[in-house]
Amino acid sequence: MTPSPIRLHKALAADWGTPPGWGRLSAVNHNIVGRRFMVTALVFFAIGGLLAMLIRAQLATPESAFIGPDLYNQIFTMHGTVMMFLFAIPMLEGFGIYMLPKLLGARDLAFPRITAYGYWCYLFGGSILVVAMIVGYAPDSGWFMYTPLSSDTYSPGINADVWLLGITFVEISAVTAAVEIIVSILKMRAPGMSLDRMPIFGWYMLVTAGMMVVGFPPLILGSILLELERAFELPFFDPERGGDPLLWQHLFWLFGHPEVYIIFLPGAGVLSTIIPVFAQRPLIGYRAIVVAIVALGFLSFGLWVHHMYTTGLPHLALAFFSAASALVAVPTAVQIFAWLATLVHGRPRFDVPMLYVVGFFIVFVIGGLTGVMVAMVPFDSQAHDTHFVVAHLHYVLIGGFVFPMLAGLYYWLPHFTGRLSVHRLSIPAFWMIIIGFNLTFLLMHLTGLMGMPRRISTYPSNFGWDSLNLLSSVGGFILTMGFALVLADIVLQFRFGRRRPRDPWQAATLEWATPIPPPAYNFAALPTIKTRADRLAPAELAPRLAGGAGYLGFARENRQETLGVDMTTGVAEQLIVLPRPSFLPLWTGLATGLVFLSLLFKVYWATPPAILLVIALFLMWPRGVGSRIDRGPLDIGAGESAPEDSEVKGNVTYWANLLAVTCNATLYGSLLFGALYLVVVAPAWDVVAVLTMSPFYGAMPVLLALAGAALAYRALVANGRGNSPSVWLAAAAATALLAALSLLPVVLALPDVTAHANPAVSLALLCYCMIHAGLATLISAHAWWRHRQGYVSPRRATDLRLALIWQGYSALVMLPGIAMVFFLATQGGPP
Amino acid sequence: MSGVRARNIWLILVGYIAWSVLFVGLYALQALGCAAGWHQVTVGPTDLHRILLVAAYFGGLLALAGVLLVQARMPTEGYPAPAPFLRRAGVLATLAALVSSALIFAPVLAVSACR
Numbered sequence: 001m002t003p004s005p006i007r008l009h010k011a012l013a014a015d016w017g018t019p020p021g022w023g024r025l026s027a028v029n030h031n032i033v034g035r036r037f038m039v040t041a042l043v044f045f046a047i048g049g050l051l052a053m054l055i056r057a058q059l060a061t062p063e064s065a066f067i068g069p070d071l072y073n074q075i076f077t078m079h080g081t082v083m084m085f086l087f088a089i090p091m092l093e094g095f096g097i098y099m100l101p102k103l104l105g106a107r108d109l110a111f112p113r114i115t116a117y118g119y120w121c122y123l124f125g126g127s128i129l130v131v132a133m134i135v136g137y138a139p140d141s142g143w144f145m146y147t148p149l150s151s152d153t154y155s156p157g158i159n160a161d162v163w164l165l166g167i168t169f170v171e172i173s174a175v176t177a178a179v180e181i182i183v184s185i186l187k188m189r190a191p192g193m194s195l196d197r198m199p200i201f202g203w204y205m206l207v208t209a210g211m212m213v214v215g216f217p218p219l220i221l222g223s224i225l226l227e228l229e230r231a232f233e234l235p236f237f238d239p240e241r242g243g244d245p246l247l248w249q250h251l252f253w254l255f256g257h258p259e260v261y262i263i264f265l266p267g268a269g270v271l272s273t274i275i276p277v278f279a280q281r282p283l284i285g286y287r288a289i290v291v292a293i294v295a296l297g298f299l300s301f302g303l304w305v306h307h308m309y310t311t312g313l314p315h316l317a318l319a320f321f322s323a324a325s326a327l328v329a330v331p332t333a334v335q336i337f338a339w340l341a342t343l344v345h346g347r348p349r350f351d352v353p354m355l356y357v358v359g360f361f362i363v364f365v366i367g368g369l370t371g372v373m374v375a376m377v378p379f380d381s382q383a384h385d386t387h388f389v390v391a392h393l394h395y396v397l398i399g400g401f402v403f404p405m406l407a408g409l410y411y412w413l414p415h416f417t418g419r420l421s422v423h424r425l426s427i428p429a430f431w432m433i434i435i436g437f438n439l440t441f442l443l444m445h446l447t448g449l450m451g452m453p454r455r456i457s458t459y460p461s462n463f464g465w466d467s468l469n470l471l472s473s474v475g476g477f478i479l480t481m482g483f484a485l486v487l488a489d490i491v492l493q494f495r496f497g498r499r500r501p502r503d504p505w506q507a508a509t510l511e512w513a514t515p516i517p518p519p520a521y522n523f524a525a526l527p528t529i530k531t532r533a534d535r536l537a538p539a540e541l542a543p544r545l546a547g548g549a550g551y552l553g554f555a556r557e558n559r560q561e562t563l564g565v566d567m568t569t570g571v572a573e574q575l576i577v578l579p580r581p582s583f584l585p586l587w588t589g590l591a592t593g594l595v596f597l598s599l600l601f602k603v604y605w606a607t608p609p610a611i612l613l614v615i616a617l618f619l620m621w622p623r624g625v626g627s628r629i630d631r632g633p634l635d636i637g638a639g640e641s642a643p644e645d646s647e648v649k650g651n652v653t654y655w656a657n658l659l660a661v662t663c664n665a666t667l668y669g670s671l672l673f674g675a676l677y678l679v680v681v682a683p684a685w686d687v688v689a690v691l692t693m694s695p696f697y698g699a700m701p702v703l704l705a706l707a708g709a710a711l712a713y714r715a716l717v718a719n720g721r722g723n724s725p726s727v728w729l730a731a732a733a734a735t736a737l738l739a740a741l742s743l744l745p746v747v748l749a750l751p752d753v754t755a756h757a758n759p760a761v762s763l764a765l766l767c768y769c770m771i772h773a774g775l776a777t778l779i780s781a782h783a784w785w786r787h788r789q790g791y792v793s794p795r796r797a798t799d800l801r802l803a804l805i806w807q808g809y810s811a812l813v814m815l816p817g818i819a820m821v822f823f824l825a826t827q828g829g830p831p
Numbered sequence: 832m833s834g835v836r837a838r839n840i841w842l843i844l845v846g847y848i849a850w851s852v853l854f855v856g857l858y859a860l861q862a863l864g865c866a867a868g869w870h871q872v873t874v875g876p877t878d879l880h881r882i883l884l885v886a887a888y889f890g891g892l893l894a895l896a897g898v899l900l901v902q903a904r905m906p907t908e909g910y911p912a913p914a915p916f917l918r919r920a921g922v923l924a925t926l927a928a929l930v931s932s933a934l935i936f937a938p939v940l941a942v943s944a945c946r
Contacts, residue, residue, distance in 0.1 A: 112849040195915030287916065291923045297933065298847035302854050314945050316861050316884075319938030320854070327931055538877075568839050568914060668874070675857075826888070 005547045008524050010052030011555035014518035016107070018224070018581050028112035028580040029383055029520045030097050033119050035416070037094025040123055041087050045129060047485075048082035051075050053480055056440070061091075062461035067655035072457035073140035074159070078133050080143030085167055086126045086258065090400055092266040093177040093404075095203050098414070101434025102511035103199050104527065104625065104812060105190025106576055107411065107521045107552075108182045110652040111176075113348055113585050113621065118173035118180075124167030128596070132162040139163035140550050142455065142535035144252055145226070147245040147664040152230045164227045169596045169646045178212035179659045181205055187564045190510070191551055191572040192529040197510050199533045200283060203290050204269025207297040209263055213390025213659055215301070217667035222251030225674070225764065231602065234753055234760040236674070242757035244682040246311055247674055253304035254670065259298040263397060265293060268335055269402030271357060273534070274411050275339050277507045278354050279346025282535055292331035299328045301400040308378045311526055319376050325375030329368060334363070355430045356407035363437065366397055367395025367753075370445070385455075388448025391441045398437060406433070408484065413490065419497030419517045424491040442823050444470045490527060503538045511547060513537035525553030526563055529570065531785040551637045563636060564645055575634055576647045588617040601830050619782065626798075627788040640763065647795045659803050661809050668768060668813055675761045675820050688756040692823040693749045698818040701746075701769065704739035705811040708776055712807040713760055716800045717785070719792065725800060726787055732807055733780035740773035747823065760820045769810075776810035779803050841907075841915060842921030846928030853891035857936055860887055865945035866869055884939040891936070895929045 018027040027033060034632035054075050056069045067075065097115055101108055109115055123647070132138050139159050141150035150160045186207045189198065225236045226248060235241035237248050276283045305313065348354070370392040372382045383389060414420055447468045454461065459465055503512035510533060514522050525548045527541055529625075548554060551572065552561055564574040591613045598606040632804045633641035645651045679685065715728035747766050752760045783799035786792055792799055860883060864870060869880035901921050907915065 104937055148842060194914065194916075196914060233934050263834050276865050287923070291927060294843055294847060294924050295927050295931070297929075301851065302935065314861065314865065315941045315944065316944040317858065319942045320858065320935060323935040323938065324931075327934055331927075568917065677862075 003722070004223045006554065008548050009519065009546070009557070012521045014046055014408075015555050015558050016560055017122060018386055018520065019289060022676065023581065026583045027580065028581050029586065030101055030108050030112065031116060031518060031520055031522075033092050033112075033115045034096075037090050037097060037121055037122065040119075040126070041094055042246075042487075044082050044086035044090070044126060044130075049483060050085055051082065052077040053476060056473040056476035057371075057470050058457060058734060059459075060087065061470065062459050062466050064458050067769070069457040070140070070319070073455075074133065074136075074138040076082050076455055077139045077142055077163075078129070079558065081129065081139065081163065081167070082126075082396075084143060084263075086122075086129070086169055088131055088257075088263045088397070089174055090122050090126075091405065091590050092169075092208070092263065092401075093174065093181075095408070096181050096209075097177065097447070098471050099511060099516040100202065100205060102189070102514055102518065102522055103201055103509055103533070104185065104188060105193060105223060105510050105523065105533075106184065106188040106526050107523060107526070108560070109180050110188055110536075110576070111180050111656065112524075113579055113582055114176045114180055116265075116585035117589055118176040120586055121176075121592060122170050124589060124593040125166050125172075125596070128166040128169065128593075128600070129162060132159070133536060137162060144256065146252075147226065147229075147248040150226065150248075150788045151237060152233075158632050161227065161230060162570070163594045164230070164602050168220055168223045168227075169592070170690025171220055172592070173416035173751075174212055175220075175663055176214055178209040178216075179656050179663070181209040181660055182213065183656050184210070187652050188562065188656065189570055189577065190527050190529050190533075191563060191565060191570060193533055193565070193570040195568050195570075196287075197529055197532045197570065200272045200286060200289060201269040202513045204272065204293060207293045208265045208269075211262050211265075211297050211300065214527045214666045215255050215665045217255075217663055218251045218670040219255035221667050221670045222248055222255075225251075227599070228764070229598070232754070233500050234763065235755075235757050236404065236678075236760060236764075238757070239683055241755065242678065242682055242684050242688060243308075243760075244678055245756075245770045246308070246681070249306075249311065249678055250304070250306050250677065251670060251674065252648060253307045256307065257304040260301045260396065261296055264400035265296070267360075268293070270404045270408040270411075271339060271360065272355055273509065274407055274728055275357060276346070277505050278580075279342045279412075281342060281346035282504075282508075282532070283338065284341040284345060286532070288334055289338050289451055292334040296328065296331040297332065298799050299324055299398065303328060306375055306380070310384050312744030316807065322375055324375050326372055329372055330819055332368060336361070342616075351410075352423060352430070353411040354406040355427070356403050356410065358436045359430065360403035360407065363395055363399030363403060365399075366442075367392060367397075367399045370753070371396060381628075383448060385453055386448035387444045387452045390442035390454055391448060394437075394441045398441075409486075410507065410623060411491075412749035413493060414497075414500055415511060415516050415518070416495060417494050417512075418499055419493050420504060422489060422492045422496060425485050425492065429482050429485035429489060432478050432485060434482075436477070436479030436482050437709040438477045440472050441475075443472045443475070447472070464546050502542050507538065508535060509534050510541075513542040515542075515546070521560075523550070524548055525637065527551075531702050535646060535791045551640070553637050563642070564648070569727050572636060572640060572642055574651060575636055575642050576645045576652060584617060584621055588614060588621075591617055607827075615778070622782075622786070626786075626791045627796065630793055631819075643795075646791075646798055649797075649801070651660065651798060653798050654801055654805075657805050664772075664809070668817075671764060672766060672816060672820060675765065675824065678761060680823070681755065684756075685758065685827055688827070689757045690747070690758055690827065691750055691762060691821065693746065693825070695822050697742075697746050697749075698822050700771070701739045702814045702818055703743055703777075705769075705773060705807075705814040707740060708736040708773075709782070709804070709807040709811040711735055712780060712800070712804040716797060716804055719797055720794055722794055724787075725792070728802070729780055729784040729787065729803065732803065733777050733784060736773050736776035736780060736807060739814065740770045742775065743770045745774070746818075758824050758827060762824050765817045765821055769814050771808075772810045772813055774808045776803075779806045783824050838919045842902060842917050843924050844916055844927045845902075845921070846895065846925030847894050847931075849891070849898055849925075850928040850932050853887075853895075853932055853936065856891070857887055857939065860884055861939075861944055870945050880944055881939075884944065888936050888939045890924065892929065895925065896933055897930055 169376045228234045235243045237243045302324040306325045447465050452465050525545045560578040562576050564576045594610040711732035715725035719725040753759045753763045780803040783803040786799040864880035870878050872879040
């Protein structure tokens with residue numbers, strides 16, 4: 001019997017709810033965590049904006065004594081760091097976390113506790129940076145932390161460590177969010193939503209998250225290596241000891257340039273969602289846009305050297321990157337023309353979101369054009385490190401992210417609040433922002449062309465920069481007042497906005513088929529999608545879903561259930577049971593914070609226990625997750641049945657681990673690149689003490705790691721045949737442990753690792769291999785324990801597959817790692 | 832889940848993955864050649880480094896053209912035909928990757944490699 005909508009709502013609300021009071025800290029629901037991400041990002045945006053005001057106050061007049069150069073260094077470093085790492089990326093993550101399940105027709109993301117853990121890492125990591133700034137120890141080497149300025153010699157205090165460790169802590173949230181977003185988009189759409197029916201925002205976030213998975217690891221690696229150099233004297237970036245400062249620039253910009261597109265693409269996704277609504281016609285060029293954003297995603301990884309044109313690289317290298325930098329404008333233009341075509345062929349109606357869409361067109365196109373200018377080597381050589389570049393990057397980032405996000409804010413705010421905007425404030429706010437922005441940054445092109453360098457704390461009054469700078473500063477304050485009005489508008493909307501029913505914009509996407517504001521479970525029943533999911537009728541769909549007509553239109557056994565689908569066709573394949581609220585993400589986040597704080601304050605004795613605590617807490621996460629019996633296919637409504645996620649081979653956990661391996665492999669690939677780079681490019685490699693050891697010692701760990709992978713495979717085969725995998729798993733765990741231990745003699749045989757980058761890189765490679773052999777041990781042992789607890793059967797083999805993935809990865813990294821170490825041993829000779 | 836269906840997603844990615852491999856390969860070849868002094872080994876009117884770079888360039892373009900041809904000739908209906916959207920988008924993406932490669936890596940034909 002179908003329950004009444006009210007009874008269904010109460011039952012689902014009880015199953016999906018978050019406890020009140022202190023229990024709120026156990027929240028894992030994407031609605032709550034997504035909102036927390038966005039609100040926290042807005043707080044950091046305000047902090048970054050305040051710092052920008054201090055910068056503009058300082059530069060308003062020549063020879064200003066308002067801020068001294070040391071403090072100014074901290075302020076501009078923190079402004080860039082906060083805006084890029086603590087505002088833009090977390091904001092897009094939070095928006096994706098909040099909105100994607102609703103757009104895709106799911107009840108939550110794939111890994112709610114990981115979402116919550118990511119949030120705590122973001123909050124704690126960001127707080128480390130801000131607290132350091134308040135007490136006067138903020139990073140001061142620029143948001144890009146170039147060596148040798150950020151090395152121990154020139155930044156001897158704790159300031160640079162705050163950046164390296166704080167940002168790495170924050171990046172945990174970026175990587176976890178990226179993995180979660182990819183898996184959720186590919187596996188957790190509404191039944192029937194094939195890839196070609198997916199709302200275009202899903203494609204944008206899929207490409208963005210893919211870029212994050214391979215874009216962040218080079219920076220994480222660079223941060224680890226630089227911190228190792230600063231803390232333990234391993235000279236990766238010291239040219240006198242075989243390192244190279246340019247290696248840092250390569251690693252940083254390998255992340256840093258894709259980062260620009262990581263920030264832009266979600267903004268473009270917002271525009272592709274909003275413009276058709278206000279043009280009152282479907283988006284033109286859906287397929288072309290999908291191809292364009294895939295092209296953009298890849299091309300953006302071929303541009304990083306355009307930040308390094310003046311470092312003396314050969315002409316051919318410059319030519320590759322210059323051509324790629326110019327060519328990336330093409331897929332961007334495809335989108336802009338598609339949006340314009342949609343508007344031209346539609347019946348556009350104007351409202352507040354459209355003001356910001358128009359603002360985007362003006363600002364971003366100017367930023368794109370100056371982007372093509374700085375892509376050209378001769379021009380960039382002139383404009384490099386001047387205020388022209390500052391103007392360009394603000395046109396691109398504010399145009400490409402802030403304007404679309406403001407459009408999105410006004411478009412989706414009724415979804416958060418259930419109310420409409422108070423237009424009396426939103427319209428003047430827009431005009432103050434657009435006028436203030438252009439006054440600030442358009443003029444900055446001129447000061448840049450007149451030769452004003454970036455990052456100077458003051459300037460003499462005889463260069464003709466005075467009036468332009470003063471006007472820029474006035475514009476900056478107008479811009480800030482505009483943002484303050486937006487904030488006031490949001491507050492007023494919560495308090496005084498007119499209540500509206502669902503779908504106030506007559507949109508055609510699924511998020512408007514939820515009640516507004518949405519309940520924790522989003523949909524009382526999941527819809528069937530039979531057309532492209534930006535051509536739906538939410539107003540008609542919503543009452544049927546609220547009444548339980550659709551998939552999973554019931555509450556069962558107090559479980560949080562949603563559906564998994566085939567990646568391409570969207571056919572319902574599995575029933576995903578999500579974990580309930582838990583304090584574990586908070587405790588694990590705090591323990592992770594202890595690890596970073598122990599490193600920051602150089603209390604190194606405390607680091608191993610803190611790491612063990614993190615591991616112990618993570619090992620508690622799977623408790624109670626999964627099933628001890630094979631349930632077989634269960635009713636999922638709509639006359640269909642599907643097995644539970646744990647009984648399916650290609651489940652979300654499996655795919656998430658494959659993505660984690662991809663992310664990890666990118667970091668390892670960057671390390672191997674770094675090793676080869678130093679061999680080929682770095683000076684002082686001909687006179688260096690190297691490893692003198694028989695390669696036999698290197699063969700042993702490789703063979704053991706391969707044996708571990710083979711044993712994990714045997715465990716999976718045995719389990720599939722109905723035999724116990726226990727012995728195979730135990731053997732696999734023991735073999736992987738032996739592989740890790742067998743690397744110790746090689747490590748101990750390395751010459752002084754602080755003397756030269758050669759042994760230092762070898763140590764980094766060996767440590768990476770040891771850590772991953774240890775990880776393979778841990779996961780195999782965990783699978784063994786899960787089998788003993790009854791969570792593994794021939795149908796429920798996820799734990800065994802994870803053991804195979806990580807054993808296989810351990811074997812895969814061992815061979816090139818050891819080969820590189822012994823190759824490095826052939827370089828140089830006795831000093 | 833059908834393995835064939837899951838593989839269809841790669842149709843959109845394969846062209847630009849090939850572009851990435853070509854990018855890394857050419858950039859590495861440029862750096863290694865300069866370090867090893869291949870540009871100083873005269874071969875006819877040019878040098879060994881240039882020959883290797885140009886060979887890699889045209890080899891990469893040929894490989895990409897081959898991928899494009901395979902994708903364009905994929906079955907349009909019946910199992911295991913990919914979804915029409917993914918097939919067409921895949922062809923477009925690979926074509927874009929081919930054009931991108933031809934333009935971005937064309938400097939190997941003329942620009943000095945080690946200065």
